[in-house]
Amino acid sequence: xxxxxxxxxxxxxxxxxxxxxxxxxxxxxxxxxxxxxxxxxxxxxxxxxxxxxxxxxxxxxxxxxxxxxxxxxxxxxxxxxxxxxxxxxxxxxxxxxxxxxxxxxxxxxxxxxxxxxx
Amino acid sequence: xxxxxxxxxxxxxxxxxxxxxxxxxxxxxxxxxxxxxxxxxxxxxxxxxxxxxxxxxxxxxxxxxxxxxxxxxxxxxxxxxxxxxxxxxxxxxxxxxxxxxxxxx
Numbered sequence: 001x002x003x004x005x006x007x008x009x010x011x012x013x014x015x016x017x018x019x020x021x022x023x024x025x026x027x028x029x030x031x032x033x034x035x036x037x038x039x040x041x042x043x044x045x046x047x048x049x050x051x052x053x054x055x056x057x058x059x060x061x062x063x064x065x066x067x068x069x070x071x072x073x074x075x076x077x078x079x080x081x082x083x084x085x086x087x088x089x090x091x092x093x094x095x096x097x098x099x100x101x102x103x104x105x106x107x108x109x110x111x112x113x114x115x116x117x118x
Numbered sequence: 119x120x121x122x123x124x125x126x127x128x129x130x131x132x133x134x135x136x137x138x139x140x141x142x143x144x145x146x147x148x149x150x151x152x153x154x155x156x157x158x159x160x161x162x163x164x165x166x167x168x169x170x171x172x173x174x175x176x177x178x179x180x181x182x183x184x185x186x187x188x189x190x191x192x193x194x195x196x197x198x199x200x201x202x203x204x205x206x207x208x209x210x211x212x213x214x215x216x217x218x219x220x221x222x223x
Contacts, residue, residue, distance in 0.1 A: 047214070
């Protein structure tokens, strides 16, 4: 059974860093892309990062480019999202999902909440 | 960015047929996917590549379209289909529609 479990969320002050983790199981993690997608409370979905199977290529929208860094450790079957210089508008539920930049996300984690507030 | 426009809400009766539309601001070929999200849950992939049914998804769900105009059809609608439906394009930087909230009468 494919499973993705996010962790590392919480309440942080503006300007602070935070690192999310995504533990994967039930599939060959090293052969799959990984996406991070967020959803602000009561709002729609926003793509925030994609990484290719071996971690050599990453993609970001302009809203997070230069602040967020996506990575994956294929030996640990875990993906990461390092978020720096957090802003109030980054407050959202963050989901990791199996899928790629040019493909749909077919399995999603349950999400982890990040709240940026002073 | 490619903007995806969806109608905000629909209300239908169980047993009816419902179509949910998604219009892209530029052509995305068949790089369009549909998700269902119920309150408090993560999104679930229903349709990929505009018209391909994801494994395990009931055949009541179908997708069509190419270029800029896409449709998700549910026929017949069941009570459990109450949810918000999002379209997403992957032709370029991934973007999502704002979602269509489906309510049952």
